[in-house]
Amino acid sequence: xxxxxxxxxxxxxxxxxxxxxxxxxxxxxxxxxxxxxxxxxxxxxxxxxxxxxxxxxxxxxxxxxxxxxxxxxxxxxxxxxxxxxxxxxxxxxxxxxxxxxxxxxxxxxxxxxxxxxxxxxxxxxxxxxxxxxxxxxxxxxxxxxxxxxxxxxxxxxxxxxxxxxxxxxxxxxxxxxxxxxxxxxxxxxxxxxxxxxxxxxxxxxxxxxxxxxxxxxxxxxxxxxxxxxxxxxxxxxxxxxxxxxxxxxxxxxxxxxxxxxxxxxxxxxxxxxxxxxxxxxxxxxxxxxxxxxxxxxxxxxxxxxxxxxxxxxxxxxxxxxxxxxxxxxxxxxxxxxxxxxxxxxxxxxxxxxxxxxxxxxxxxxxxxxxxxxxxxxxxxxxxxxxxxxxxxxxxxxxxxxxxxxxxxxxxxxxxxxxxxxxxxxxxxxxxxxxxxxxxxxxxxxxxxxxxxxxxxxxxxxxxxxxxxxxxxx
Amino acid sequence: xxxxxxxxxxxxxxxxxxxxxxxxxxxxxxxxxxxxxxxxxxxxxxxxxxxxxxxxxxxxxxxxxxxxxxxxxxxxxxxxxxxxxxxxxxxxxxxxxxxxx
Numbered sequence: 095x096x097x098x099x100x101x102x103x104x105x106x107x108x109x110x111x112x113x114x115x116x117x118x119x120x121x122x123x124x125x126x127x128x129x130x131x132x133x134x135x136x137x138x139x140x141x142x143x144x145x146x147x148x149x150x151x152x153x154x155x156x157x158x159x160x161x162x163x164x165x166x167x168x169x170x171x172x173x174x175x176x177x178x179x180x181x182x183x184x185x186x187x188x189x190x191x192x193x194x195x196x197x198x199x200x201x202x203x204x205x206x207x208x209x210x211x212x213x214x215x216x217x218x219x220x221x222x223x224x225x226x227x228x229x230x231x232x233x234x235x236x237x238x239x240x241x242x243x244x245x246x247x248x249x250x251x252x253x254x255x256x257x258x259x260x261x262x263x264x265x266x267x268x269x270x271x272x273x274x275x276x277x278x279x280x281x282x283x284x285x286x287x288x289x290x291x292x293x294x295x296x297x298x299x300x301x302x303x304x305x306x307x308x309x310x311x312x313x314x315x316x317x318x319x320x321x322x323x324x325x326x327x328x329x330x331x332x333x334x335x336x337x338x339x340x341x342x343x344x345x346x347x348x349x350x351x352x353x354x355x356x357x358x359x360x361x362x363x364x365x366x367x368x369x370x371x372x373x374x375x376x377x378x379x380x381x382x383x384x385x386x387x388x389x390x391x392x393x394x395x396x397x398x399x400x401x402x403x404x405x406x407x408x409x410x411x412x413x414x415x416x417x418x419x420x421x422x423x424x425x426x427x428x429x430x431x432x433x434x435x436x437x438x439x440x441x442x443x444x445x446x447x448x449x450x451x452x453x454x455x456x457x458x459x460x461x462x463x464x465x466x467x468x469x470x471x472x473x474x475x476x477x478x479x480x481x482x483x484x485x486x487x488x489x490x491x492x493x494x495x496x497x498x499x500x501x502x503x504x505x506x507x508x509x510x511x512x513x514x515x516x517x518x519x520x521x522x523x524x525x526x527x528x529x530x531x532x533x534x535x536x537x538x539x540x541x542x543x544x545x546x547x548x549x550x551x552x553x554x555x556x557x558x559x560x561x562x563x564x565x566x567x
Numbered sequence: 568x569x570x571x572x573x574x575x576x577x578x579x580x581x582x583x584x585x586x587x588x589x590x591x592x593x594x595x596x597x598x599x600x601x602x603x604x605x606x607x608x609x610x611x612x613x614x615x616x617x618x619x620x621x622x623x624x625x626x627x628x629x630x631x632x633x634x635x636x637x638x639x640x641x642x643x644x645x646x647x648x649x650x651x652x653x654x655x656x657x658x659x660x661x662x663x664x665x666x667x668x
Contacts (some may be wrong), residue, residue: 141589288625417650436600
C-alpha cells in the first residue's frame with residue numbers, strides 16, 4: 095500500500111523511479127472506489143482519465159521536481175474554490191457552482207506539483223462538528239461506521255485515515271481540523287490566524303477561519319505547511335511573519351515546559367478521554383519535559399464567546415447567498431445553518447448586540463490576556479481536543495446545544511488566534527481513536543511541530559490504520 | 568435570568584436574516600434557539616466596564632498596494648453561475664413596490 099508511506103518516502107520512490115505518479119494516483123482512485131461508498135468522504139471526484147493524464151505528464155517531468163509534494167495525490171475540503179470541479183461547500187445551494195477563480199492554497203500546492211483528486215465532504219459552510227450537516231450524505235468514521243467522523247473537515251480526515259490520499263487541506267474555524275483528526279486518528283494543524291492565505295476559502299467566520307494541513311503524521315504536516323504559507327496580496331490578513339522553516343529543525347530535541355490548563359479537564363470531560371490525555375502528559379514528562387499547572391478562567395464561557403463571535407460573523411457572510419449572482423435560493427439552507435444564521439442575527443440585532451456580541455468581543459480581549467499570562471509560565475499547552483469520544487450518527491445533529499458544547503476545547507483557540515496541533519494519543523477499549531492538542535502562541539507552529547514529532551517518535555498511535563482497511567486491503 | 572425567545576421574536580430574527588421559516592417548524596426553532604440563547608446569557612453575569620473589544624486578530628497596520636490594473640473576470644465569467652441574466656446583467660428581485668400594491 096503506497097499511500098500508507100510518508101510523503102518523504104513517496105518522494106524518494108518517485109525520484110528513484112521505483113514507483114510512478116500514475117501508480118499513486120491509480121491507488122488513490124482504487125481505494126476511493128472500493129471504500130468511499132461506506133464513508134462518504136468525497137463529494138466530488140475529478141475525472142479519473144484526466145487525472146491519470148496529468149500524472150503521466152508529471153512522470154515525464156519528474157527530473158525537474160523540486161518539492162517533496164511533487165506527484166502526491168491530495169484532496170481539498172469542499173470549502174475551497176478550484177477550477178477543476180464544482181465547489182458545493184456541502185450545501186445544495188452551491189450544488190452547481192463552478193468557481194471562475196481558485197484558492198491561493200490550491201494554486202500553491204499545484205505549483206509544488208501535488209495532484210488534486212477531489213473535494214471532501216464537510217458540514218455545510220463549516221457549520222457543525224460531525225459531518226452530518228451536509229446535503230451529500232453523512233460522513234462515517236472509518237474506525238466505526240456507526241459513528242461520526244467528526245467535523246467540519248470530516249471528509250479530509252476520513253480520506254487520510256483510510257489512505258485514499260497522501261494529505262488533505264482542511265479549514266478550522268472552531269475545531270474543524272482538530273476534531274475530525276482526533277476522531278479519525280490523523281494529524282492536523284490549526285495554524286495561527288494570518289499564517290496561511292484565506293483567499294478562495296468559502297467564509298464561515300472571517301476573524302476565526304484558518305487554512306491548515308491534515309496528514310498521517312507531524313512530519314508530513316510540516317512538509318505540506320511549508321508549501322502553503324506566505325504573504326498573499328489577495329488576503330490582507332495574511333501575515334508577512336517569516337518564521338516558516340518547519341522541516342529544518344523538526345528533529346532538534348528541545349526540552350520545554352508544558353502547561354496543563356485545568357479548565358480543559360473539568361466537568362463534561364469523558365474520563366476515558368481524560369485518562370488518555372493524562373497518559374500523554376506523563377509520556378512527555380518521562381521524555382524530559384517540565385509539566386506545570388496553569389489556568390484560563392474565562393474558558394468557562396468559552397463556548398459562548400466562540401459562538402457569539404462566529405455566528406455573528408456567519409450571519410453576515412451568509413447574506414451573500416441570495417441566489418442572484420450564483421447558487422440556488424437560500425431556502426435550501428439546512429435547519430442547522432438557518433439556526434446558526436438566526437442566532438448570529440439575534441446577537442447583532444438592536445437591543446441585544448450590547449449584551450451579546452459586544453460583550454463577547456470584550457471577553458475575547460480578556461481571554462487573549464489569560465492565554466498570554468499562561469504562556470508566561472510554559473511554552474505550550476496540552477489538552478484534549480473534544481470532551482467525548484466520537485458520537486453515534488444522529489446523536490449530535492438532533493441536539494444543537496450538545497453539539498455546540500463539543501467545541502469547548504477548540505473554539506476558544508480560534509477566538510485567541512493561536513495555533514494548535516491535533517495528534518493521535520491512543521484508543522478506547524472499543525478501538526476508537528482519541529487525540530490531544532498542543533496549543534501554541536501565535537506563529538509558534540514550528541515549536542508545536544517539533545513537539546508533535548517528538549511524541550510520534552516515542553509512540554506509534556499515528557501509524558495505526560482503521561479496520562475498514564484491514565478487512566478490504 | 569431565563570429568557571424565552573417567543574414566537575414573534577423567532578419570526579423577527581428570521582426576517583432580519585432574510586429566511587422564510589416553515590410554519591410547522593417555528594415551535595422547534597423556538598425551543599432550540601431558547602436553549603442556546605439561555606446558555607449564551609451566562610455572559611451577562613460578567614462585567615467588563617472599560618475593556619476594549621477585540622473583533623479581529625491582525626497586526627494593527629494598514630496594508631497598502633500600488634493601484635494598478637490587473638486581470639479580472641470578463642463579463643461572461645462573472646455571469647457564468649447566475650440563473651437569471653439579461654443582456655449581460657444580473658436580474659435581481661424587486662426591492663421596491665408601488666404604494667398601492
